[in-house]
Amino acid sequence: HKQISITYHFFIHTRSEDNMGSNVSSVHDVHSSMETKSALVLEIESRRQWRSLFDSMKGSDKLLVIDFTAAWCGPCKTMAPRVKEIASKYSNVVFARVDVDRLMDVAGTYKAMTLPAFVLVKRGEEIDRVVGAKPVELVKKIEKYNV
Structure with a gap:
């Protein structure tokens, strides 16, 4: 008997605008981009997912x-790759992305009215925040509280 192995490889083609307003097309390897995304920044899609994460973090000394x-x-889109980059350097810190239009109640709880807003939480309590696209300030605060 012969054994046949088939490997599927999928690509997603996306169009977006770069900082100069030009249309940019890019091809993403789905397998690797999904792996990277899930490993670095959790996309919170529902209240149940948020509640599960929040409850699990309450009993932890990890920084959220x-x-x-x-x-x-626009500034949120500019920060997205920087956040992934920062998350890759702090594997013991949990990063969660919340879309304010999808989860308005979560955004309301943290009074996230100016975006992007980065709220630092430890044991269920807000300990600090960074408002605006300020990657250097975000890193400084992560360094301060990541003990």
Whole structure:
């Protein structure tokens, strides 16, 4: 008998605008981009997922960084790759992205009105925040509280 092995490889083609307003097309390897995304920044899709994460973090000394964002927020899009980069350097910090339009009650709880907003939480309590696209300030605060 012959054994046949088939490997599927999928690509997603996306169009977006770069900082200069030009349309940019890029091809993403789905397998690797999904792996990377899930490993670095948790996309919070529902209240149940949020509650589960929040409850699990309450009993932990780990730092939780909540990235409040929105599809229409330009500075949020600019910060997204920087947040992934920062998350890759702090494997013991949990990063969660919350779309304020999808989970308005969570955004309301943390009064995330100006975006992007990064709320730092430890044991269920807000300990600090960074408002605006300020990666250097975000790193400084992560360094301060990541004990």
